[in-house]
Amino acid sequence: MNDAVAQRFKNENEKFCSECGDNINAKAEICPKCGVRQIPVSYGRVSAPNGKNKVTAALLAFFLGGFGAHKFYLGKVGMGILYLIFFWTFIPAIIAFIEFIILLVMSDDEFNRKYGMA
Structure with missing residues (x-):
């Protein structure tokens, strides 16, 4: 052969x-x-060095973003608490939807740079 x-x-x-x-x-x-x-x-399962995943953060922003779940997941506890305080105004839900779109279009390198070391 x-x-x-x-x-x-x-x-x-x-x-x-x-x-x-x-x-x-x-x-x-x-x-x-x-x-x-x-x-x-990695077959599309790209995670930051601290184990945070961009898709997981985006899904949390879409489904539970009004309560700040994605902020808690990404280690931004202060912002998560702020979302919880004002969730009844629906303003955090609108902002979370915008962040959902931003997370989806963000490159893996940029996500790792922004959220990977926390």
């Missing part, structure tokens, strides 16, 4: 290098053939 055909198949404990496409160990951090560091695949 030649190299081109051999590279199309991988065992269950192997993966393809993200740069050169060579078969490497599934746990390898660096490809032994080309030396490129492998990026871990």
Whole structure:
């Protein structure tokens, strides 16, 4: 079997290098053939270093934003309490809907920079 055909198949404990496409160990951090560091695949579940997730924050803002649930989740307790005090005016609900949209269009890097270290 030649190299081109051999590279199309991988065992269950192997993966393809993200740069050169060579078969490497599934746990390898660096490809032994080309030396490129492998990026871990997260399948869309991108979380900040502190474990906060952008989609979770957006859903909290949409469904419970009038009560400030997304603010408590993101570590902004003071703002969460302010939302709780004024929830009866529906102003926090309107602001939370706007924040819901902002969270959805915000890039993962920006979310991690803003909320990832708290």
